[in-house]
Amino acid sequence: MGCSNQNNIYSTKHREHCVCDIVQSIVHAQDKVNKDTCDTSCYASIQQLNHKNSFNRHTTIPFLLYCRSSCKPFIGKGFMTKHHNHCSEKSFKEIESPFFRAKKFLRGSKCCVRLELLLPIKDKKFSQSFDKRSYCDDHIDKKITDFIATGVCLTVDLNQFIGITCLDPITPIPPK
Known part of the structure; x- marks a missing residue:
């Protein structure tokens, strides 16, 4: 069901919810702000990012x-390339995260977007462990203090999300 479906309560009259x-x-x-590439909500975050008098x-x-x-x-899941200092070999390390940064939409598409995985830094330590348990259950006592951009991107169809x-x-x- 797409956002412009006339039978959907979020029809074109209410597209801001899509x-x-x-x-x-x-x-x-x-x-x-990038040359190259309630209090907490998507709209509040967009307004904060667009605020012209922001110090930070x-x-x-x-x-x-x-x-x-x-x-x-x-x-989201992906693989980072890990280069070994002592030789010219490289390996791939799987990473996964529920946190994303939108990079850009595919040409001509309104719902297919390239997302970059962001890895959380919890309690000032890099941590990246997700399994079949709920993300919230595994991280309830840990504070996310920052995020690392990974450079690992995936393309998704946003129509698949509710x-x-x-x-x-x-x-x-920045990624290392």
């Missing part, structure tokens, strides 16, 4: 997406 439109607004706001000019609105079928946060939660704007730590 995940596709919110992520498009995030990309647009981030593009304004952030570049990213991190967000979580909720799967249509399960209503649980979508966990919800989005945005965090306050940040500037992620």
Whole structure:
């Protein structure tokens, strides 16, 4: 069911509630501050990122997406290339995270977007362990203090998601 479905309560009259439109607004706001590439809500985060008199000019609105079928946060997965210092060999390390940064929409698409995985830094320590337990159950006592941009991107069809939660704007730590 797409956002413009006339039988949907979120029809074209209410498109501001569509995940596709919110992520498009995030990309647009981030593009304004990036040359190359309630209090907490997607709209509040977009306004904070667009605020012209901000002392701390952030570049990213991190967000979580909720799967249509399960209503649980979508966990994105990808692989980082790890180069070994002592030789010319490399290996691949799997990473996963429910936190994303919207990079850009595919040409001509309103709902297919490239997302970058953001890895949380909890209690000032890098941690990346997700398994079959709920993300919230595993991290209930740990505070997320920052995010690392991974450079690992995936392309998703936002029509497959039923919800989005945005965090306050940040500037992620660049990938190493």
